[in-house]
Amino acid sequence: MFSTTCKYGIRAVLYLAIKSTNDSKIGVDELADTLCIPKHFLAKILQVLTKNKVVSSSKGRHGGFYLKKRNKQINLMKIIEVLDGTNRLTCCILGLETCDSTHACPYHNIVQQFRNDFYQKLENETIGEAAQRIDEHDFNLKNL
Amino acid sequence: MFSTTCKYGIRAVLYLAIKSTNDSKIGVDELADTLCIPKHFLAKILQVLTKNKVVSSSKGRHGGFYLKKRNKQINLMKIIEVLDGTNRLTCCILGLETCDSTHACPYHNIVQQFRNDFYQKLENETIGEAAQRIDEHDFNLKNL
DNA sequence: CAATATTAAGATAAAAAGGTCTTAAAATAC
DNA sequence: GTATTTTAAGACCTTTTTATCTTAATATTG
Numbered sequence: 528m529f530s531t532t533c534k535y536g537i538r539a540v541l542y543l544a545i546k547s548t549n550d551s552k553i554g555v556d557e558l559a560d561t562l563c564i565p566k567h568f569l570a571k572i573l574q575v576l577t578k579n580k581v582v583s584s585s586k587g588r589h590g591g592f593y594l595k596k597r598n599k600q601i602n603l604m605k606i607i608e609v610l611d612g613t614n615r616l617t618c619c620i621l622g623l624e625t626c627d628s629t630h631a632c633p634y635h636n637i638v639q640q641f642r643n644d645f646y647q648k649l650e651n652e653t654i655g656e657a658a659q660r661i662d663e664h665d666f667n668l669k670n671l
Numbered sequence: 672m673f674s675t676t677c678k679y680g681i682r683a684v685l686y687l688a689i690k691s692t693n694d695s696k697i698g699v700d701e702l703a704d705t706l707c708i709p710k711h712f713l714a715k716i717l718q719v720l721t722k723n724k725v726v727s728s729s730k731g732r733h734g735g736f737y738l739k740k741r742n743k744q745i746n747l748m749k750i751i752e753v754l755d756g757t758n759r760l761t762c763c764i765l766g767l768e769t770c771d772s773t774h775a776c777p778y779h780n781i782v783q784q785f786r787n788d789f790y791q792k793l794e795n796e797t798i799g800e801a802a803q804r805i806d807e808h809d810f811n812l813k814n815l
Numbered sequence: 816c817a818a819t820a821t822t823a824a825g826a827t828a829a830a831a832a833g834g835t836c837t838t839a840a841a842a843t844a845c
Numbered sequence: 846g847t848a849t850t851t852t853a854a855g856a857c858c859t860t861t862t863t864a865t866c867t868t869a870a871t872a873t874t875g
Contacts, residue, residue, distance in 0.1 A: 528672055531833065534766040541777065554851065568834050574853060586852045587842030622678040624814045633685065633801060633810040637792060641785035648781060657777060666777040670768045675863065698821065711865050718823060730822045731872025 533610040535564045536572045538668050540582060540606055543594050544658035545668075552584075552591030563670040572610065579609045599655030607649065616646065677754040679708045680716045682812050684726060684750055687738050688802035689812075696728075696735030707814040716754065723753045743799030751793065760790065 529537070539558055547553045555573065559566040573592055576582045581601055584592045607616065619626035619635070626632045628639075652660075661668065673681070683702055691697045699717065703710040717736055720726045725745055728736045751760065763770035763779070770776045772783075796804075805812065 528764055529766075531766065534764075538765055552851095556851095565834055567836070570852075571834090571854095577852085584852060585842070586840075586850080588844060588850050590842070590851045592852085620672055620678075621682055621812070622673075622675065623811060626811065630811045630815060631808075632812065633805050634789075634792075635810075637789055641789070645778075645781055645785070648778075661777050664775075666779075667767060667770065667774045668765070668776065671774060696821095700821095709864055712863065714822075715824095715864085721822085728822060729872070730820080730870075732820050732874060734821045734872065736822085 528615075529607065530611050530615070532568075532572055533607055535562075535569055536576060536610045537603070537606055538562050539564065539569060539573065539592075540576065540594070540654060541657060541661060542668050543582060543592055544599055544654050545662060547591075547593035549593060549595070552589065552593040554591040558592065561669060576606070576609060579605075581606055581609060594654065599658070600653050602650055602653050603657055604646065604649040606654075616642070672759075673751065674755050674759070676712075676716055677751055679706075679713055680720060680754045681747070681750055682706050683708065683713060683717065683736075684720065684738075684798060685802055685805060686812050687726060687736055688743060688798050689806060691735075691737035693737060693739070696733065696737040698735040702736065705813060720750070720753060723749075725750055725753060738798065743802070744797050746794055746797050747801055748790065748793040750798075760786070 539562060542558065542562060543553060555566055555570045558564070558573075559569045562569075573582060573584070577584045577592070580598070582592050582598055583595050584590070607613075619632055620638045621632045621634065623630075623632050626635050628635070660666070683706060686702065686706060687697060699710055699714045702708070702717075703713045706713075717726060717728070721728045721736070724742070726736050726742055727739050728734070751757075763776055764782045765776045765778065767774075767776050770779050772779070804810070
């Protein structure tokens with residue numbers, strides 16, 4: 528469903544949303560260690576997210592990655608668009624080029640219903656809201 | 672969700688279920704052409720499915736691939752197990768090693784509900800039944 | 816039995832995804 | 846201003862996935 532890149536990206540952003548502040552940024556090393564993500568690979572992903580203004584960063588002493596208020600108002604779908612593009616989410620589950628309600632594959636309907644629900648959640652929930660939800664329900668982002 | 676291999680495989684099997692009979696087998700060339708699947712790649716996939724007794728084949732003149740009654744009684748999930756394994760279907764959407772109801776990732780619940788529905792369909796519907804459903808509702812298997 | 820049509824099998828190649836390393840650039844602290 | 850810490854950028858490597866090609870084996874037809 529998501530590429531490995533995207534999975535790593537989502538987890539990293541949500542972790543930053545929960546743990547980082549303007550005054551306490553988080554470096555790649557720490558992020559990679561706590562989330563069990565290959566360090567250099569994560570660095571690459573964070574670069575892309577930074578360039579696309581999904582996360583913020585600053586170099587030098589006490590630098591690192593963090594989320595501004597602005598960043599927290601972005602919705603989750605943005606992360607996926609940036610890292611995977613949207614095609615991956617919308618393409619037919621059997622790989623057909625045209626698969627819609629009038630030319631449906633045998634699984635279009637059951638899949639479409641789920642997608643509507645799931646993508647609506649990703650579209651409607653901001654990174655900040657997701658972070659809060661994770662905190663409240665003690666959802667998991669790290670490998671145990 | 673499914674690998675390209677698996678997408679091709681499902682489409683090919685369902686097409687065979689609809690169009691082939693014991694007396695009128697379908698060659699790789701025809702299958703690949705009608706379904707727009709790379710010929711040699713499809714041949715490989717059909718080999719695997721044959722070896723796992725999901726489809727039947729015979730060589731020589733008027734040979735080709737086809738489904739016996741037995742094959743039509745196999746459920747759809749079998750195709751996925753053979754071509755993709757089950758891990759791909761059950762693994763956490765964020766890639767976490769442990770993600771269950773007690774250690775859930777932020778999207779576990781919404782995804783799990785869909786999976787239950789979808790996989791139940793794949794488990795419970797035989798290839799033959801799927802073929803009939805496709806015929807009845809005129810569902811699509813080819814690229815238009 | 817010979818010719819032909821077809822799958823089976825395995826080697827190989829190409830492309831994409833995942834992951835690593837090195838150097839540059841920038842910011843900060845002293 | 847220099848040393849240090851950190852991200853930025855890009856080159857490079859590895860693995861997996863997707864795709865192709867060639868030859869062998871097998872069945873059928875005449």
